[in-house]
Amino acid sequence: MKKVACQERGLNFFDKYLTLWVFICIALGILIGKTAPGAARFLDGMAIYVNGAPVVSIPIAICLFFMMYPIMVKIDFAEVIKAGKSPKPVWLTLFVNWAVKPFTMYAIAYFFLGIVFKGLIGAGAVDFVKLPPGADWLMGSIHGSGTVVMHEGLKMLQVPLWRSYFAGCILLGIAPCTAMVLVWGFLAKGNDGHTLVMVAINSLTMLLLYGLLGGFLLGVGRMPVPWQALLLSIVIYVALPLVAGYFSRKWIVSYKGIKWFNEKFLHTLSPVSIIALLFTLVLLFSFKGEVILAQPLTILWIAIPLFIQTCLIFAVTYWMAMKMRLKYEDAAPSAMVGASNHFEVAIATATMLFGISSAAALATVVGVLIEVPVMLMLVKFCLRTQNWFRRDL
Secondary structure: OOOOOHHOOOOHHHHHHHHHHHHHHHHHHHHHHHHHHHHHHHHHHOOEEEEOOOEEEEHHHHHHHHHHHHOOOOOOOOHHHHHHHHHHHHHHHHHHHHHHHHHHHHHHHHHHHHOOOHHOOOOOOOEEEEEOOOOOOOOOEEEEEEEEEEEEEEEEEEHHHHHHHHHHHHHHHOEEEOOHHHHHHOOOOOOOOHHHHHHHHHHHHHHHHHHHHHHHHHHHHOOOHHHHHHHHHHHHHHHHHHHHHHHHHHHHHHHHOOOHHHHHHHHHHHHHHHHHHHHHHHHHHHHHHHHHHHHOOOOHHHHHHHHHHHHHHHHHHHHHHHHHHOOHHHHHHHHHHHEEEEEHHHHHHHHHHHHEEEHHHHHHHHHHHHHHHHHHHHHHHHOOOOOOOOOOO
């Protein structure tokens, strides 16, 4: 199977220094928030409203579409049919992604954010999140762990700050990666075909399972579950770019050929996703500048459970792959798919459900911050442990 363009070159310029770009966006966003607080609010005010409530921020929706489309257009869904010839890696990854990972993320995030770091975050600190679309809840009414209050002229739900961070971690933990995992699998010398199949399958399963699991775990975590917005988020940020990617790929390949598609089109398109992501991050941090400056260790408190979760899921999947006697070339990408997160979908969902200024949205951004260094560390671990797996299967 031919490798996609980004794989043939490994990490490109934008991917290699993603953590640096994220830090720059943090600084730029904070600077804008302090010097021109009305700029980001003006952009966020350009929204689609339902019953007077902003449901979809148009600038953010455009950015997030361009974050997702370059990922989806790389997928060759014809490869999904071939997965039946080697079902073990596929079933392993699906089991870990949907039966293990969401619940370990819930437990780890709750332990650290709701117990260990609760006092450091501020036991009485609060966050203000959007009401569900069309909700006309009475002032002072209680929903989950939140209370309806008036904040800056709008009805908002006041929730404990740590629970908002917790919600962001949940949304991040249940989103299996379908983007940079192509690069991680290639760098670990894994089976490119298996990685691409898992990208396709994860994209399809997210259409159903992401909303259901997300709603369930948020409800258990006593956060509001705006099902309409949750389903709308999946349609806009997964289904729409998935359909656009499928048909545009089919059209381009039929007219220009697969070689031109891989070597020219994908090469030109590859920076688009990262650029759109970085612009979104500037907006996110322009709202959260005061929180970060007041509590600069906030990002660390969120990063610790995310780091532990990533390493734990990688270890579990890698160990299970050994017990299942998989080849290294299948085990490595399986573990990578399980460990990494689809932060684009998580950011999109958090901003739609709770608002771009919410602490939940900030928590999903921390996933971007740690993704590259942690996954590169795990790639090196894979390369050093290839001899743990049999080669003669």
